[in-house]
Amino acid sequence: MYRSLFALVLLLPLTPVSSEAFVFRKIVYCSPIEGFIHWQGKPLVNVVVTRELQSGGFAGGKYSDTASTGTDGRFKFDVVQERRFLRPDLLSANPVVSQSLKVSYQGTNYLIWYFRKPNYERGSESLNGFLKLDCDLSISEEGGESQIVRCKHNGAL
Numbered sequence: 001m002y003r004s005l006f007a008l009v010l011l012l013p014l015t016p017v018s019s020e021a022f023v024f025r026k027i028v029y030c031s032p033i034e035g036f037i038h039w040q041g042k043p044l045v046n047v048v049v050t051r052e053l054q055s056g057g058f059a060g061g062k063y064s065d066t067a068s069t070g071t072d073g074r075f076k077f078d079v080v081q082e083r084r085f086l087r088p089d090l091l092s093a094n095p096v097v098s099q100s101l102k103v104s105y106q107g108t109n110y111l112i113w114y115f116r117k118p119n120y121e122r123g124s125e126s127l128n129g130f131l132k133l134d135c136d137l138s139i140s141e142e143g144g145e146s147q148i149v150r151c152k153h154n155g156a157l
Contacts (some may be wrong), residue, residue, distance in 0.1 A: 024083040024084060024085055025083065025084060025120075026081055026082075026083055026120075026122075027057060027081060027082055027083070027084050027120045028079060028080070028081040028120050028121060028122040028124075029053050029055055029057060029058075029063065029080040029081065029082075029097050029117075029120070030051065030053055030077070030079065030080040030097065030099055030117070030125075031079055031122050031123050031124070031125050031126065031129065031130055031131060032076070032077065032078055032079050032129075032130040032131070033051070033076070033077040033101070033113075033130065033131045033132075033133065034074065034075070034076050034077075034130060034131070034132050034133070035049070035074065035075050035076075035101075035112075035132070035133035035134070035135060035151075036072075036073050036074050036133065036134050036135065037049070037069050037073050037074075037075065037103060037112075037135045037137065038073050038135070038136055038137070039136065039137050039138045040136065040138045041136070042073075043069070043071070043072050043073025043074075044069055044073050044105060044137070045069060045070070045071050045073065046068055046069060047068065047069045047073075047075075047103055047104075047105055048066050048067075048068050048103070048104065049066065049067050049068070049069070049075045049077075049101055049102070049103050049112075050064060050065075050066050050101070050102045050103075051064065051065050051066070051067070051077050051099070051100070051101055052064045052099075052100045052101075052102065053080060053097060053098065053099055054097065054098040055096070055097040055098070057082070057084070063080065065077070065080075079122065081122070095118065095119055095120055096116055096117065096118060097116070097117040097120075098114075098115075098116055098117075099113065099114070099115045099116075099117060099125070100113060100114045100115075101113035101114075101133075102146065103135075103137070105137055108147055109145065109146040109147065110135075110137055110140060110146055110147045110148075110149050111143060111146040111147070111148050111149065112133065112135045112149045112151050113131075113133060113151065113153070115155065125155055126153075126154050126155050127154050127155070128154060131153060131154065131155060132153060132154045133151045133152070133153050134151055134152040134153070135149050135151035135152075136149070136151075137149055
């Protein structure tokens with residue numbers, strides 16, 4: 001029995017699937033996001049959108065990056081992922097990644113997306129693998145530090 005087990009261990013590097021797949025796992029903190037920011041249908045140009053993620057997988061627990069809208073009012077964020085040996089929240093029963101998208105326009109702060117992602121799967125925030133937002137900043141409500149915009153989206157909410 002020990003000989004056959006030893007033979008299997010020796011043959012593992014010859015398998016067609018990378019042995020890394022058996023040891024490391026892909027952790028997706030945020031799936032791709034595309035969006036359109038406008039004021040009553042008129043595209044807003046050069047608006048900076050800030051993505052903030054909170055998870056135990058980041059140094060200091062936080063990650064932040066930005067994207068700007070083009071002449072058509074559209075912005076895009078790529079996936080945030082990594083391969084890890086252990087889950088970032090190994091001691092927790094439920095993985096959680098807090099995601100938010102914020103915009104500052106003409107001196108007013110807007111919260112356009114907030115989601116608590118309950119897993120590390122790609123595309124779990126939306127119905128088709130990437131999140132698509134349509135945000136009219138002229139329609140917002142008071143929300144403390146920021147105006148809250150209820151964007152149209154294909155999210156899993």
